[in-house]
Structures are given as structure tokens and as C-alpha cells.
Amino acid sequence: MQNLQHILNNIKAPSTEHAKAAEVYLDGLTKPVGSLGKLEEIYYRLCSIQSSQKLKLDKKVVIIMCSDNGVCDEGISECPQEVTATVTYNFTRGITGINRMSHFCHSDIYIVDIGVKGKLEHPLIAQKKVRESTGNMTKEVAMTRSEVIQAIEVGIEAVKEHVEKGYEIFGTGEMGIGNTTTSSAVLSVLLDQEIEEVVGKGAGAKEETFKRKVEAIKSAIHLHNPNKEDVIDVLSKVGGLDLAGLCGVYLGASYYQKPVVIDGFIAAVAALCAYRLNPLVGEYLFPSHLSEEKGMHLVMDELKLKPYFELGMRLGEGTGCPITFQLMDMAHSVLTTMGTFEEANIEKEDYMDVWK
Ligand SMILES: O=C(O)c1ccc[n+]([C@@H]2O[C@H](COP(=O)([O-])O)[C@@H](O)[C@H]2O)c1
């Protein structure tokens, strides 16, 4: 098992040299400078991370952290808690949203049981339970500090295993009824924001459920007074095993210098946790969509990221990632096959003032 402190101390920045070389190359293609916008940015960031202009994008995987949340006892979700185990199992049957999107986009998934309630044995589910569900944060801490660290290390290890199998691009997904409650609590503490500003409807909370959700978050924060400067403290008091596991995925991807795509709200809050532990993580993060969840834009702003698309999605599971993988493939294919100004018989210098 890779030690968290070692990982935190050894994350390096991507190559600025390769980013610059890629930008010079892009400016020589037959188009006004920068006119392919984010596709250009995706391309040069990938070149910088992979230290090459010939990108390797064949093997992509979404790591899905699945776990239960004790705070469900407070009636904070419209869905019964058992749905966590059912959907986690359904990932093995190929019928969920992330299964079908991954199939369409030629990427893989890796299902991790990091804390689902009950036995969930299947060859396609990695058995990594740190504990069965977290504690109910309105009454006790969600988990101990050492369980948080263990969960983060599960995420790091999942990346390591896939790097060893030749995976180049990572994505983040989760499944856990009640995890928009834990994510909102973590976000509210980390950003020092009013709960009402960050909390949303999750998987469809109706009025009464929504009220209980806000109350549960308020009472848990009041009870534990998490230290916003100490991410491990925040995760242990009001977080979730999925959040901690995904935090580990971002740290692992950054350590192994692999691009990592953020899915929705929960995945974004986990990214913020990793970014707070080491800001160099930000160099490896790629956004996907703007989730419908209320606090999403606040996390993205904090991470200095602009989602590539807004499709009204709020499923989770990692479903934003395969779409972004396709954008990466397209950026690479288009930008390595377009003609140069010279090939296009255009004198670039004549148009510099207009195009720059
Ligand atoms: O990723 C998102 O932005 C997102 C927004 C709302 C809900 N979800 C999913 O819905 C579940 C959590 O909803 P809730 O209401 O039980 O907290 C969990 O399994 C998430 O994957 C996910």
C-alpha cells in the first residue's frame, strides 16, 4: 500500500516545456490562433502531462467508489439506502448509465466497494471495504482519521494498479445514497459558505426531505466543528468513504502524472479535498460537466475550472467522464491531422493583427 505522506510529498508539476511546444505547434495550424478553444487547451495540457505531442489515449478507466452513509438515518435522501448496494451490483450487469456510456465511448470502469452496507461479493467488484457505512454524522463522527487515510490509500492503490495495466486516462465516479449530504457538508466547511448556498436536491429530495437534509448538515457541523484547514478532519467528521477514496484517486493520478476527469458534484468536492492537500493536483484535473447540484459552480470556481459542457446531468456514477474522454480523443485526432498555414496556402503573418 502506498503511503499517503509519501504521495503528498512527491507530486510533481507537468512539463511546461511540452505545453509550450504544443502551443507553438497549435498556432501553426490552419485556423485563427486559439479558435478551437478548449479543444486546444485539452490537447496542450495532455501533451504537458504526458511529456509528448504524440498522445497515448487508448486505455481509459472510470474508478467508481461505492459506499453507504450513516446520515441516511436522518431521512436526508428521497432514495432508500439499499439502492447503494443494488446499483453497485448493477454496475456488474452492464445496465447502468455509466456502463452504457463507457461502452459507447470505449472506456472501462472499475467498481470499488469501499464501504457498502452488507456483503457484496462479485468478481467485478473490488473488495476494499474500510468499514460498512460511515457513522451518522449528526450523532458521531462519520469515521476515524485513520479510516479516512485508509480510504484515501485505497484510491491511490486503485490508480497504481491501473497504471501498471497501461491505463493512461482516469475518471472519477461514485455511488452512495446520501452522498450529496456529506459532500455539501464538506464543501460548506472547506469554503466557509452558508449551508443553504451549497446544498441541492441530490437524487430528487422533495421539500420535507430537503429540510431534513439542511438540518442534518447544520447539526453535524455544529456538533463536530470541523477544522477547515485540515481536510482529514473534515472528511472524518462530516465526509464519506467514497469522498475519501476519490480524493485518493486524484492524488494517485497526480503522483503517477496521469490526467484525471472530474464527474459531478460529489467527485468535484473530492477533487477539492485533494487540491487542498496538494495544490499541484490542480495541474492534472480536467472538468467534465456542470452538474445540476446547487454547489457545483462554487467547487468549480474554487478549482479554477470551467466545465466543458452543461447537459442538466446529476446522475453521478462517473457519467460525465466518458463524454470528456471523447473530447480528448477528438482534440488529439483533429489537432494532429489538421494542415498547417503553409499547407493551406495562407500567409499567416498577413493576418496576425486580425487573428491574435
Ligand atoms: O454527481 C452529481 O452531481 C450527483 C448529483 C445528485 C445525485 N447524484 C447521485 O445520487 C446519489 C446521491 O443522492 P442523495 O440525494 O441520496 O444524496 C448518489 O448515488 C450520486 O451518485 C449525483
Ligand SMILES: Cc1cc2nc[nH]c2cc1C
Ligand atoms: C437508480 C439510481 C441510480 C443511481 N446512480 C447514482 N445514484 C443513483 C440513484 C438512483 C436512485
